Amino acid sequence: MQTSASPVSRTLANVFLIGAVLVALLPLGLVALNAFKPHTAIVANPLSLPESLSLDNFVRAWNGGKFSIGIVNSLLLSGTTTLITLACASLAAFALARRKIPGWQLITIYFLCATTVPIQLFLFPLYFVYAKLGIVGNFAATALILAAINLPISIFLLRAYVLSIPQDVDDAAFMDGANPFQTFLHVILPLMRPGLITVAIIVFLNSWNEFLITSTFQKGRSNITMTLGYLSMNGTYATDQGALMAGAFILVAPIIVFFLLLQRFFISGMTSGAVKG
Amino acid sequence: MKPLSQRAYHVLFVVPALLLSVAIVLLPALLTFGASFSRWDGVSAPAFVGFDNFEALFADNVFWAAISNNIQWALIFLTIPMAIALVAASLLLSRRKSGAVYQVIFLLPYVLAPVANAVIWQNIILSPVSGLLGFVSKNFIPLSSPLTEPSTALYAVAGVDIWHFWGYLTVVFFAAMRQTPEEQLEAAFLEGANGWQVFWNVTLPNILPTLGLMLVLVTIFSFLTFDYIYLITQGGPARATEMLSTYAYKFAFTSFQVGKAAAVALVMSFFGLIASIVYVRMSRASLEA
Known part of the structure; x- marks a missing residue:
């Protein structure tokens, strides 16, 4: 369809789109290019091609960014966050979609408000309570915070999936003698699998990338995530741009x-x- | 033992989510409210001081500078990425096959960690020594780093954040535009409408709910913006990029004036709340539909 666009506007449109592609990819292209170059070559010309595919930069970046500590913590933190969020959100989504509990509207509105609540509104007291409890730096405790932040949006995503499963399915399971938890576990959960995968992927990525909570709560050499380890290189490796770009590549x-x-x-x-x- | 009723099961199903949210978000938020009327270093017992924190804030130029920066930020994000994304999405609409490829590329910066994006831009693009900017400056036209100049720093950081964010808007608008009924588009073209007329009279009215939602969300997040500012300039130079969020963060964790941090957090939340009320009303309308 839409053959009426003139050649001129068609060309302008292509110029716009290709320009947008270049802008989106340029910084990433520069990372790939300069990750293989020594510092002096980068300073001389960040656009030049690398002369060899030496991995020296990557070794210095891996050690400088303490990535062997960070990768373990990042996986633990993001994995735990994802599991907690999935468990809590899928159960809540089922209950809220079925509207059997008194006050479901109120709870729905509460979670709707929570989707846009500023982290700063609860961050400061939460930090000092965590500090008092001695759980700052504990990945499971930090995962609880990230899960709470990801919970509302996850509930609404999953709720949409439950709504697409007819109530008759629950009723049939009930007739077969299943209690609601068995219905949830054996009937509803398998039917909402695409939703669970979507939520898992988004929550995992969100927590992998998260900065404000992670940098506040995962301080200390042994608690840092991959992003925090890399961030610690930023000032100190200014004169080793090769390692800095290799670190970005790894990340x-x-x-x-x-x-x-x-x-x-x-x-x-x-x-x-x-x-x- | 009597088996639980269906309803009791369903109540139990919301308990974990509700408990987690109340413990991590709601109760600490109430504590923030209390702390904003207290002098508190986070460790010793807080002392009630009434409106002292707010009075101190309102008398502080930095506070007003931060609000003004947040408003500027909102205006920038409500226009520039919105316009780029609307143009990009409507162009993708007539490229249904390559559109899928384009949107994945546009989305790449959005899925990367702000830490990675910020460090990449700071070093390989904006650094006067090792970046693209330095290369151009040394070989072609002399340029100074926009990050060290108070008059340009805000725009430079906004530029990086827009680079990371606009693809998200594009993908959302593209998805919304694809719901436009095919007959409407064909009718418009049969009547000889050009691209702009189709956009203005057919596509735009069809995505109005999504556009409205994005405007509200962008407004909310403009008053909460933190990551790119804190990573790239920490609010400097000379407070030129100070935002309410960075200002509050420094109160809490640099000078341990948690009461003042809480007061700033309440002001931020107030701006967000206004937009949230609009958002909840819009979402509710769609949830009930």
């Missing part, structure tokens, strides 16, 4: 692969709340 490349493989889920998850259709 960014797995996420890009992860995203490209699972982009369908990302896009459906990100747009489902914002687009009514």
